[in-house]
Amino acid sequence: MTHVPMSRPLRLILLADAAASGATAxxxxxxxxxxxxxxxxxxxxxxxxxxxxxxxxxxxVLVASRPSVAVAAIxxxxxxxxxxxxxxxxxxxxxxxxxxxxxxxxxxxQALAVGVFGLVQYVCLRxxxxxxxx
Numbered sequence: 001m002t003h004v005p006m007s008r009p010l011r012l013i014l015l016a017d018a019a020a021s022g023a024t025a026x027x028x029x030x031x032x033x034x035x036x037x038x039x040x041x042x043x044x045x046x047x048x049x050x051x052x053x054x055x056x057x058x059x060x061v062l063v064a065s066r067p068s069v070a071v072a073a074i075x076x077x078x079x080x081x082x083x084x085x086x087x088x089x090x091x092x093x094x095x096x097x098x099x100x101x102x103x104x105x106x107x108x109x110q111a112l113a114v115g116v117f118g119l120v121q122y123v124c125l126r127x128x129x130x131x132x133x134x
Contacts, residue, residue, distance in 0.1 A: 003068045010124035014064035014077070017117040018057050024110060025053035039103035056080060074125045081118030085111045 027035070028050030032043040039046075063073045088111035091097060092104060099107065 002072070003070055004074075004125065004128040005068050006064070006066055007124060007128040010069070010074070010121070010128050011064050013117065013120045013124055014060050017077070017081070017121070018060040018064065020113060020117070021053045021060070022057045025050040025057060028053070038100065039106050040100035041097055041103050041107075045097065069128075071125065071129070074121060078118045078121050078125070081114050081121070085115040085118065088114070 028046045032046035032050070035041065035046060036043050060077060063069055063077065088107050092099070092107055097103075
């Protein structure tokens, strides 16, 4: 199966992901200078992460706006979320950054949120696929 109908739950979780990612992008791009002292994360890292989110948000909104969706597109979103989650945890473990306690909490909280988005998207995709077969 290459396409599934866009279910309401799948559309909602995609739009929630896009909204949260868009808000994070705005915060990281516009507020990196202010966040540096609070989080102990480099300004360049935060701005680049925020800029990386912009095309992702546009892609997720585009996918969510379709009446049916390519399974590959949803799988790409799920994979990106899994990679972001893993990269966030690896960033903390790498020693590349020396975040404050609030910085560690910020990175872990957003990693958890992104991981949950990916998991819920996976479940919604499976359910949409089952509905398409039935």
